[in-house]
Amino acid sequence: MIPKSSWKRFKKESAGDAIRIKDVKFPPEYSLQKHGITQSLLMSFMKCRREFLLKVNCWSLTAKRTTFANGSITHDILDKVYSYYMKNKKIPSTKIVKDWCNSYDKDHPDWLPEDKQDLAPLYKIIAFTICTEYIRFYRKKDFIPNRITGAEVEFCVVWKGFKLRGKRDLRFQMQPGVNWQMETKTMARIEPDAIREMLTFNFQNLFYVHCEEVEFGEPVHGVLYNVIRNPGTKLHAGESIIQYANRLRREIRKNQSYYFLRFQQPYTDEDKKQFRKELLYKLREVDALLKHRLYPWKNEKNCVSRFKCSYLPACSCGKLIGYGQYKRLMSELEEQ
Numbered sequence: 001m002i003p004k005s006s007w008k009r010f011k012k013e014s015a016g017d018a019i020r021i022k023d024v025k026f027p028p029e030y031s032l033q034k035h036g037i038t039q040s041l042l043m044s045f046m047k048c049r050r051e052f053l054l055k056v057n058c059w060s061l062t063a064k065r066t067t068f069a070n071g072s073i074t075h076d077i078l079d080k081v082y083s084y085y086m087k088n089k090k091i092p093s094t095k096i097v098k099d100w101c102n103s104y105d106k107d108h109p110d111w112l113p114e115d116k117q118d119l120a121p122l123y124k125i126i127a128f129t130i131c132t133e134y135i136r137f138y139r140k141k142d143f144i145p146n147r148i149t150g151a152e153v154e155f156c157v158v159w160k161g162f163k164l165r166g167k168r169d170l171r172f173q174m175q176p177g178v179n180w181q182m183e184t185k186t187m188a189r190i191e192p193d194a195i196r197e198m199l200t201f202n203f204q205n206l207f208y209v210h211c212e213e214v215e216f217g218e219p220v221h222g223v224l225y226n227v228i229r230n231p232g233t234k235l236h237a238g239e240s241i242i243q244y245a246n247r248l249r250r251e252i253r254k255n256q257s258y259y260f261l262r263f264q265q266p267y268t269d270e271d272k273k274q275f276r277k278e279l280l281y282k283l284r285e286v287d288a289l290l291k292h293r294l295y296p297w298k299n300e301k302n303c304v305s306r307f308k309c310s311y312l313p314a315c316s317c318g319k320l321i322g323y324g325q326y327k328r329l330m331s332e333l334e335e336q
Contacts, residue, residue: 019320021050024057026290030329032283036156036163038330039207045286046203048299051311052289058326061310066116070230071186073104073111073127078184081135082142082151082170091143094132101128125245126231130259133252134228137260148172149179157214162283164211165330169226171212179218181208184226190261199225199265206275209267222266229259 029035045052077100084092092100101124105111112120135143142148150171157164170182183205199205205223212220233251235244252259288294303309314320 021314021318021320024053026053026056030056031290032162032287034163035329036165037286038166039204041330042282042286043203046282047302048309049289049296050298050315051309053296054311054314056329058329059320059323060326062322062324063113066112066119067307069112070123070126073101073123074130074186074228075184076104077101077127077131078134079152079169081131082148085143086148086151089145091135091139097131098128122235122241125241126248129245129248130228130231133249134260137256155211155215157211159214160280160283166208166211168208168212174221179220180222180224181212181220182224182226183208184228186228186230188230188232190227190229192261195225195227195263199263201271205265206267206272207279210272210276210279222264225263225265227261227263
């Protein structure tokens with residue numbers, strides 16, 4: 001984690017300060033050799049150099065969106081479930097899971113926008129319902145003695161002089177001595193064929209596989225892509241959230257395979273070799289960009305794709321109006 005002291009010159013700005021994008025420079029304190037890079041930062045670079053520039057400077061919209069709120073709580077609670085099992089050798093009780101869900105907004109104060117706080121009880125009970133049904137569905141498959149070898153594992157490895165950082169969801173053994181990883185995603189729209197094709201060269205998967213092999217010196221056979229469907233069912237008029245949760249639970253139990261899907265993706269030595277080759281080129285380009293040998297031009301092609309880029313308003317007017325700065329660069333690695 002980059003210490004606060006490294007970022008003293010970067011303070012949170014109000015909308016009235018109207019900092020111009022053309023005045024934003026790469027912080028001289030930051031380097032791939034000293035502080036490193038995560039897969040999410042590297043993917044920002046691949047998406048758009050300007051997005052990478054603004055992220056490295058910790059700029060973000062001050063107005064939070066609810067787009068990923070439901071997925072965030074579900075993902076984080078399941079991380080807690082596996083970590084609890086690793087530590088205590090037993091599955092957490094329903095009460096413990098409920099307590100985690102109920103306290104989520106206290107532990108994550110930026111989880112929801114101020115004007116959307118009324119959605120917290122609904123999102124909490126959805127997460128509680130999904131997570132407890134998930135445990136019920138995968139109890140005999142996942143929670144087996146000695147199967148899980150690491151849960152919510154943070155790592156930092158040095159490869160070719162570059163520091164690579166991240167946090168894996170789960171490390172486990174499919175069979176004794178056969179190492180796998182599991183990556184959990186929540187999705188509202190699931191296209192199985194597209195997911196299978198994408199997984200053959202998925203950057204995040206291969207980045208984590210590569211880093212684990214560097215760290216432990218043992219081969220990782222592949223990644224189990226663990227997909228949870230965000231419920232499309234809505235709260236009915238006059239329906240309490242308890243009634244809604246009971247209805248959702250019944251729907252899940254009627255068609256569990258609709259809500260819980262897994263894609264098993266092995267990676268060959270050739271897959272990993274090709275990934276390492278391309279990763280090195282990408283890291284060298286990032287390094288050159290940070291050292292002002294490349295220019296941080298914007299990639300207009302990615303302004304609007306599945307979701308609108310969060311920096312589109314800034315690029316549109318040329319000023320960081322409505323943006324503030326995080327205290328940490330790699331916030332995903334912070335201890336909750």
